[in-house]
Amino acid sequence: MEYDFRSIEKHWQEVWSQKKSYQVKEAKDKPKFYALDMFPYPSGAGLHVGHPLGYIASDVISRYKRHCGFNVLHPMGFDSFGLPAEQYAIATGQHPAITTETNISRYRNQMKQIGFSFDWSREVMTSDPTYYRWTQWIFGKLFESWYDVESGGAQPLQTLIDAFEKNGNYAIEAACDEGWWKNLDLELFPHFGKHFEGDFTATDWKSMSPKAKNAVLMQFRLAYLADSEVNWCPELGTVLANDEVKDGLSERGGHPVERKRMRQWMMRITAYSDRLVDGLDDLNWTESIKEAQKNWVGRSEGASVSFQGSGQASGCTVDVFTTRPDTLYGVSFVVLAPEHKLVNAFTSDEKLGEVNQYVLTASKKSERERQGEKSISGVELGGHVVHPLTGNNIPVYISDYVLAGYGTGAIMAVPSGDERDWKFAKYFKIDIPSIFQGHDSDAAVSSDEKAVLQNSEELNGLRKLEAIPKALNLLESTGCGERKINYRLRDAVFSRQRYWGEPFPICYENDIPRLIENETVTLPAVDEYLPTAGGEPPLARARREDWPVFQGDRMETNTMPGWAGSSWYFLRYMDPHNETEFCAREKSDYWGQVDLYVGGAEHTTGHLLYSRFWTKFLFDLDKISFDEPFKTMINQGMILGRSSFVYRVQGTSTFVTYEQREAHKTQRLHVDVSLVENDKLNIAGFKSWRAEFEHAEFITCPDGTYTCGHEVEKMSKSKYNVQTPDELVEKYGADTLRCYEMFLGPLTQSKPWDTQGISGVHNFLRKFSKLVVGSENCEASKPELKIVHKTIEKVTSDLERHAFNTVVSALMIAVNDLNNLKSVKSHVGLRPLVTLLSPYAPHLAEELWKVVGGMGLVIDSAWPKAEKSHLVEDxxxxxxxxxxxxxxxxxxxxxxxxxxxxxxxxxxxxxxxxxxxxxxxxxxxxxxxxxxxxx
RNA sequence: GCCCGGAUGGUGGAAUUGGUAGACACGUCAGACUUAAAAUCUGAUGGCCGUAAGGCCGUGCGGGUUCAAUUCCCGCUCCGGGUACCA
Known part of the structure; x- marks a missing residue:
């Protein structure tokens, strides 16, 4: 029999679909297993070969677990809000919902071809109002909640209001910004004096106006409005990601970009800092991901130290955070971020021009550019602060390398012990106090953790670990500092000035935001998907009557970010059609945590942290019974593309072949990989590829061919190196594609995509098929059983440790060994082997299951057990x-x-x-x- | 810059707990079949020296620990990912 994969795959996909083989229900009599995939964004380029990699792996595990008797939930859906659809809408005027629907159906068809065991009846998409009404509902819950530090969890806002009514804020500790009262507009609080430091009584509270109460509550809500710094591009009228800013200019269009403070919705994820770190302990994730999350939260213990301004700046206090209070005597200057509130106060008249210039330049650099900056820059402000212990006057600087958003936006510089401080001091010829014994601070910075302190008064002779507690006591007893825990984690900006995202269920009455409950605020129609002339988000184009739901004086016109919908999708899969709840409690109790999540490591600090945050929040509200979403996670590596390049002689439309490019001044251009075979360009195809190349001329090799350059890089539409699975499925079948993607190498490693080896895998399936078809209904021989049972053992243990690639090799070896036996193979002996194949090549396995006389469908067959008696090596x-x-x-x-x-x-x-x-x-x-x- | 990964033949990779480096495939070469080609099958295939037996070298680079290191430790190089509004 020929291996006719086309008809085999078509037939079995129909059978599974008819029998609804992959639909699951809660079943109390079976253990559950929840396998979850990364939520795909349906891009216009279609599914590329990198997407199915993780999906195949999770499908293999899902099928394996099903063979082992588990009730397996394996759903798929779409993260369908996002920028590309919006940009396409801006360019063409087409509503993003239409583009999105087209893209999704392409994705869905592509996935169905590959034969995944997804329960498609559970498909969700984030841009569907029946889904995003629950995203809005969760937002509403966050808006109506505060974080009680004492009990360590979120609480309904009403409990905070009740507490304020009773005791003001005296008997309660709510998570909030440090110095939250400084965010308040004092005009709203006429009876609070200048020295208000955040304490108010029940009487104070009761006397506040509704606006004032709102302003206070805003400081404690888990979803709240606040000013935050963004990359603002006036020309585009929009905020840009750091990614989209290059050298102070927008990547798109090259317009100037500046840092600007804007009123934005924020998420108080910082309230969960400790729990986000501690929760990692029980997760079966790679240490590197856990480490990255810990670093992202960045909990560090140290001290806050106050430096009083002197001279013109007396009355001002610069607070800094340090993890090394033991080095206090080594401080010889203080550096403020260019955006620091006190910059003006410390700037002397003669320095004013230089300082303003520097602040302006810095405001044009993105945070990342500033951190990556190698050259040293800064300005001495002219003002001074007093060293809290020595009483010396020390100078104040501003510099790029201090970020406004981290800590207090100011540092005390210890040049003898910190590399950046040392370089800065050298550059500006600032005094470098020598505080480490036996170390020449003038020559180099000290990085010795065990160095003994000197010139440090009461800390002399001590090492870091002994000196820190003593220094802390000293600071606290003199009142110029205190113990403090600092976090790198910042609250997350939750507003986007975009059209294609979840609208907020928020309207404003007298400028006070009010939650719209019990109604889904759907997106209004707009005439264009661009910001307004005044720089308002696209939703501001909607007139009152365009809004399906309009309440209050005006609606919120920002939309939610991409991570809103993807922070809880794994819960919706458990109960996707529920119209009264985001997910019924009995369903989430049954399915529980995700047992295996397969996703890329590129989500480490975004999606994975936000999902954990929302899960913990829903747990606090007792809406679900677990507070970590993903119990075990595997991070798939990226499949890289192999890009091809042509070399255009600058200023001409002549293209020079790779070998001769050095002889010309050339510009390297990506060329579609489908126009290239073995690095040789299809010249005719290239000319008709794009109008601008129609009259292209070529400097070719002597044999008249044109050689392209190549490079391995990320697979993306803009690099013209995208390989879709479609043509491979067409040519070799889904089973081959599935096996090949697994055979390629360890799932977790990134690797370039190359179809060269695919024929070997296809050949293996053919040989497998031939072997089984040639077997007979007889007794199994001893050597046959030995090979089969060795394979069972190997495949099972490889699957348990998620070594997907070696399973394919093991099956290949089994087929080779069995073929080498020469004797007749038996149905009964090969039957377990067909089950072993079924997670990888389910279609072929079904076909062969019939041949070996299996009962029912192979997908329902029990996973075979390796019999020790067959394995004995003598x-x-x-x-x-x-x-x-x-x-x-x-x-x-x-x-x-x-x-x-x-x-x-x-x-x-x-x-x-x-x-x-x-x-x-x-x-x-x-x-x-x-x-x-x-x- | 900072944080996290990775590097093994011509190629993808294997070696699970420190114990035969290169399994399994691709590619290449040779042979069989064929008028021929394709397909298929068989064999060889890390490098160097050698007719052979055999020897030497070899897991990015430089050191170290060990009877034994791809595996553990120290110091580098290069590549990839993330870096808070790409998803």
Whole structure:
């Protein structure tokens, strides 16, 4: 029989679909298993070969678990809000919902071809109002909640209001910004004096106006409005990601970009900092991802230290955070971020121009550019602060390398102990106090953690660990500082000035935001998907009557970010059609945490942190019974594309072949990989590819061919290196594609995509098919059973440790070994092998299951067990090595013990030959493994 | 810059707990079949020296620990990912 994969795959996909084989329901009699995939964004380029990689892996596990008797939830859906659809809408005027729908159906069809065991009846998409009404509902809950530090969880806002009514804010500790009262507009609080420091009584509270109460509550809500710094591009009328800013200009269009403070919705994720770190302990994630999340939260213990301004700046206090209070005596200057509120106060008149210039320049750099900056820059402000312990006057600077958003936006510089501070001091010729014994601070920075302090008064003679507590006590007793825990984590900006995202269920009445409950605020129609002339978000184009729901004086016109919908989708899959709840409690209790999440490591600090945050929040509200979403996670590597390039001679439409490009001034352009075979360009195809190349001329190789350059890089539409799975499915079948993607290498490693090896895998399936079809209804032979059971053991243990690639090799070896047996193979002997194949090549396995006389469908067959009796090896081949180098092999009965092995080896004439008279110093025998003779 | 990964033949990779480096595939070469080609099958295939037996070298680079290191430790190089509004 020929391996007719086309009809086999079509047939079995129809059978599964008719029998609804992959639809699941809660079943109390079976253990559950929840396998989840990364939520795909349906881009216009369609699914590329990198997408299915993770999906195939999770499908293999899902099918394996099903064979093992688990009730498996394996859903798929779409993260369908996003920028590309919006940009396409801006360019063409087409509503993003239309583009999105087209893209989704393409994705869905592509996935269906591959034969995934997804329960499609559970499909969700974030841009569907029946989905995003619940995203809005969760937002509403966050808006109506505060974080009680004492009980360590979120609480309904009403409990906070009740507390304020009773005792003001005296008996309660709510998560908030440090110095939250400084965010308030004092005009709203006429009876609070200048020295208000955040304490108010019940009477104070009751006397506040509604606006004032709103302003206070806003400081404690988990979803709240606040000013935050963004990359504002006036020309485009929009905020840009750091990604979209290059050298202070927008990537798109090259317009100037500046840092600007804007009123934005924020998420108080910082309230969960400690829980986000502690929760990692129980997760089965790679250490590197856990480490990255810990670093992202960035909990550090240290001290806050106050430096009083002197001279013109007296009355001002610069607060800094330091993890090294022990080095306090080494402080010789203070650096403020260019955006720091006190910059003006410390700037002397003669420095004003220079400072303003510097602040302006800095405002044009993105945060990342500033952190990546290698050259040292800054300005001495002219003002001074007083060293809290020595009383010395020390200068104040501003510099790029201090970020406004981290800590207090100011640092105390210890040039002898910090690399950046040291370089800065050298550059500006600032004094470098030598505080480490035996170290020349003028020559280099000290990085010795165990260095002994000197010139530090009461800290002299101590090392870091002993000095820190003493320094902290000193600070606290003199009142110029205190112990403090600082976090790198910042609250997350939750507003986007975009059209294609979830609208907020928020309207404003007298400028006070009010939650719209019990109604879904759907997106209004707009005439264009661009910001308004005044720089308002696109939704501001909607007139009152355009809004399906309009309440209050005006609607919120920002939309939610991409991560809103993807922070809880795994919950919706459990109960996707529920119209009264985001997910019924009995469903989430049944399915519980995701048992296996397969996703890319590129989500480490975004999606994975936000999902954990929302899960913990829903847990606090007792809406679900677990507070971590993903129990086990595998991070798939990226499949990279192989890009091809042509070289255009600058200013001409002549293209020079790769070999001769050095002789010209050329510009390298990406060329569609479908126009290139073995690095040779299809010249005719290239000319008709794009109008601008129609009259292209070529400087070719002597044989008239044009060689392209190549590079391995990320697969993306803009690089014209996208490979879709479609043509491979067409040419080799889904089963081959599935096996090949797994065979390519370890799932977690990134690797370039290359179809060269695919024929080998296709060949394997053909040989497998031929082997089974050629088997007979007879008894299994002993060697046959041995091969099969060895394979069962290998495949099972590889699957358990998620080594997907070696499973394919193991099956290949089994087929090769069985073919080498020459004797007749039996149905009953091969039957377990067909089940082993089924997670990888389910269509072919179904077909072969019939051949070997299996009952029902192979997908429902029980996973075979390796019988120990078939696995017994009676011989062991010992490599015998001399000083670590293997010289010969010796086959011995497996029962030979250590002493016997040693004496047999020593008696072997080859041993004597190797030794050549040398004396044996030591003999190492590892039973069943190796013999090593040291001479 | 900072944080996190990775590097093994011509190529993708294997070696699970420190124990035979290169399994399994691709590619290449040779052979069989064929008038020929394709397909298929068989064999060889890390490098160097050697007719062979065999020897030396070899897991990004430089050191170290060990009877034994792709595996553990120290110091580098290069590549990839993330870096808070790409998803």
């Amino acid at each position: 011989e062991v081949s010992y490599p015998v090595s001399f000083n670590g180098k293997v010289r010969f092999k010796l086959t011995l009965p497996a029962s030979t013990n250590k002493v016997e092995v040693e004496s047999i080896v020593l008696a072997d004439e080859r041993t004597l030959q190797q030794l050549n008279g040398k004396e044996i110093k030591k003999v190492i025998v590892v039973p069943g493994r190796i013999v090593n003779i040291v001479s």
